[in-house]
Every structure is written in C-alpha cells, then in structure tokens.
Amino acid sequence: MNNNLPLIPYPNNVEIFENKNQIKFSEISFEKAENIFQEDEYEIKIIDGKISVKFSDEQGKFYAEKTLLQLKNSEEKIPDCIIKDKPQFSYRGFMLDPCRHFLTVDEIKKIIDAAAYLKMNVFHWHLSDDQGFRIESKKFPLLNEIGSHRKNSLFGRTNEGKPHGGFFTQEEIKDVVKYCGERHIEVIPEIDLPGHTIAIIASYPELSCKKEKIDVCMKQGIFPEILCAGNEKVYEFIFELLDEIIPLFPSQYFHIGGDEVPRKNWKNCECCNRKLREENLRNFDELQGYFMNRIESFLSSRNKTPIMWNDTLKSGKINSKTTVIQHWLHDKKIMEDFISDGGKYIESDFFHFYSDYPYHMTPLKKVYSFSAEKSKNLLGVETPAWSEYIRNFDKLSYMLFPRICAVAEIGWTKNENKNYKRFYENLKYLYPYFKSQEINPADLKLVNPNTLKRLGGTIKYWCSKR
Ligand SMILES: [Zn+2]
CATH class of the missing domain: 3.30.379.10 (Chitobiase/beta-hexosaminidase domain 2-like)
Incomplete structure (x- = not known):
C-alpha cells in the first residue's frame, strides 16, 4: 500500500x-x-x-x-x-445515452451505485436523439409510439438486422430520480434541440422545415433534418413538452443540447427566412442563437438553468449569466470569451473525457492527466458515454470502467493531491465492488496500450467494423 x-x-x-x-x-x-x-x-x-x-x-x-x-x-x-x-468541484458527473442503444432501469442503477461509490454526484441522462426518443410523453404519445422505435441499427459498418426500441415511463423516471437522490446524485435530463431531433420529427413531421414523413434514424452521424426555427408551432410544442418533463426532475438544470446543428434546411425554408427578417438576424447562425434563447427564457420562467453544448456559442448572443455551457470540442477562443464574460461551464473535453472511444485513443493515463484548474467559472467535470458503438451493458461497463474512476478523482481531488501511480495501484481495490454490481471493467493491463499499439488500434478502430 x-x-x-x-x-x-x-x-x-x-x-x-x-x-x-x-x-x-x-x-x-x-x-x-x-x-x-x-x-x-x-x-x-x-x-x-x-x-x-x-x-x-x-x-x-x-x-x-x-x-x-x-x-x-x-x-x-x-x-x-x-x-x-471535501470535493474540489461541486459537479462530478457521468452521462449515459440510452437513445442509440437502450439501457434498462436495472442497468442504469448499477452504474449509479458504482458512481456513488466514487462520490460522483451528477447523472446526465441523454433522453432524446435522432435514433430514439426515450421518455414517456402523455401529451405527445406519438413520440413513444413512433419516436421510441427504429426499424434497424446500422451504426458503423454493423447491420444489427433487427428493430430496436424502448422508453422510460414517467414512473420509471421518478424511481431513478429517487434512487439517485438517496445517493446524493442529481439527475439532469437532456432533450437535445434543435438538432438531433429525427425521432421527434418522425413522430410529428410538421415540426421540421420540409414537413416530410421520415423514419427514426438508424445510423450514427449529423443529419440535416432538424426542427424548424421559424414555425411558432415548434416553440409551442417544445414548451408543452418541457412543461410535462420538468416536474419529473428536481434539478435546477435542464440540458437542451444545441450541438451539431446543420443550417442547410433552415436556409431553404420560407418560415425560417421570414423569422430571420422579422427578428433582424444577420444569418442562420444567429437563428440558432434566437432559438436557444427562446428556450432559455422559457426555462428561466420555470426556475431552471439551461445547459448547452459549447457548439451553441458559435450562434452568438448566448446569455452567459443564465446559461451553463458544457465544453467538449474546439472553440477555445469562443469559450474564453464566454468565461471572461462570467459564464459557467462543465468540462467534458473530447480528448480526455469521452469514454466511448477505445483505450487506444483515450488511455486511462491520458484521462487522468487532465488538469482541471479550480476557478469560479468551472463547475466541474463529466464523462459522456455515447452509445452508437456501445451496444450492450457489458460493453458499457468495459468502456466506462475504469475511466470513470479517473474522472471521479479529477472532480474530487485537487491537482496537487493527484498521483497517477497511487491511483492506478488503488484501482484493484475497487474492482471486486464493481464486479459485485455485475460491472466488468476493462483489464488493468489493457487500459494503457503502448504507442505502437495505440497507433495500430486507432487505425483499426476507424477502418474496421464497429
Ligand atoms: Zn424552417
């Protein structure tokens, strides 16, 4: 020892x-x-x-x-x-994505228990994406009848060849929120807007610019089918939906995505062009800013603070006093401007915190090496585990553990008290507990491949079936 x-x-x-x-x-x-x-x-x-x-x-x-x-x-x-x-940061989170591949409540609870064992305190629950809408709506039942199911899964080069679906009932959501509460974990829901909304559009095609009937998405990627930002009915729909979901989550935060929003369909849409003129917006980037700010005002009126992915800052005019940004990729300059304006943010740097990429790309040591400097703007850190290629709980366990342990320590332990050798040595003491939760973490001998293996593994990852 x-x-x-x-x-x-x-x-x-x-x-x-x-x-x-x-x-x-x-x-x-x-x-x-x-x-x-x-x-x-x-x-x-x-x-x-x-x-x-x-x-x-x-x-x-x-x-x-x-x-x-x-x-x-x-x-x-x-x-x-x-x-x-006591912890260094007040926000120590993990994100699960049951949209691409569904997770049961029991599976989610296993991860929650393990996260509580690591003193993490935020569960970011990604509940809506192109490939599935995963929360029960009584006001908009087609979101579940149509939006919660897809005909097939064709992520990467793998054809799963079978339908995939599921959603959490409101009772299940309440149960998970209560379960987390007993473990001092806050649950932050995410309804990703206005992009990553094909499951919503498949259910209610009139909410898109083209108003065409489309299928719930079966592939990974960024797609042009997004919500129309010029149609007032879209805002009415969102506000009604949020009013149904908000009471299920006591957290002060509500994540509204804002990432990866192609402007193509907006540019060709009469409604969106009219909105641009009416609101004196200079371009379609600003139209996204307008869209996000409308939702921000609505959430404020419900005493909620929105969280948005940092892509949103490209659309300008985001209120740094009332919005929290989750940083994941690029845009160093725009982020710095937001921070110097007093904005608060959560760090989920793609190259360190994304647990869905293989250990060849993001070895454990690299995760741990991230230096989160204490500042009044930085709320804390979070590891997202996107599930395009995480098709089941076993794979999720393998990808998230032990990297989530490194994120937990970055969030809790001050930089001067961090020590990689000690951290790595201590992991073996946690493994029996994880295994008792039916979580099978990656073998400790495999989580830090050498340079040659990293290079080979990364090439293999991008060229092979995923
Ligand atoms: Zn439009």
Missing part, C-alpha cells in the same frame, strides 16, 4: 500514523458538526482502530460512509489516520 490509503477519489487531507490495528467497522461514532465543517465536508479519525466521524451535512456523512466502505472492502490493514476531506 506504500503509505497510501486504498481510496478513489483520494482524499484531500490525509495524515497517516505508524500503528495498524484491527479496525472495528461495525462500531463508528457519528457527529454532526455543521458549524465547523463546510458543505460536503467530513472528517474520519481512526485512532487505535476506533473510528469516529464528523460531518457537515447529509452529503458529508454519505461521503464519509463511502470512504469507510472502500477502506473496509480493500481488506488491507489500515493504519491509524486522520482524513479531512
């Missing part, structure tokens, strides 16, 4: 003493000390094998319990020590 404790994420203040006693995990004294400790903070003292815990609030207590559980599960002899700990 080399004078480190078997913990991930590693605590921010640790004092380790010489003596090792048999620890009685069944006899712990808890004391609430809200005046001494800050939000989420806790202190564990292990002296002569006896454990005493002080905590600030229920989260602090929960995190102390997770720390003790990890110590116990390690089956190592734990030295006397004092741990005084």
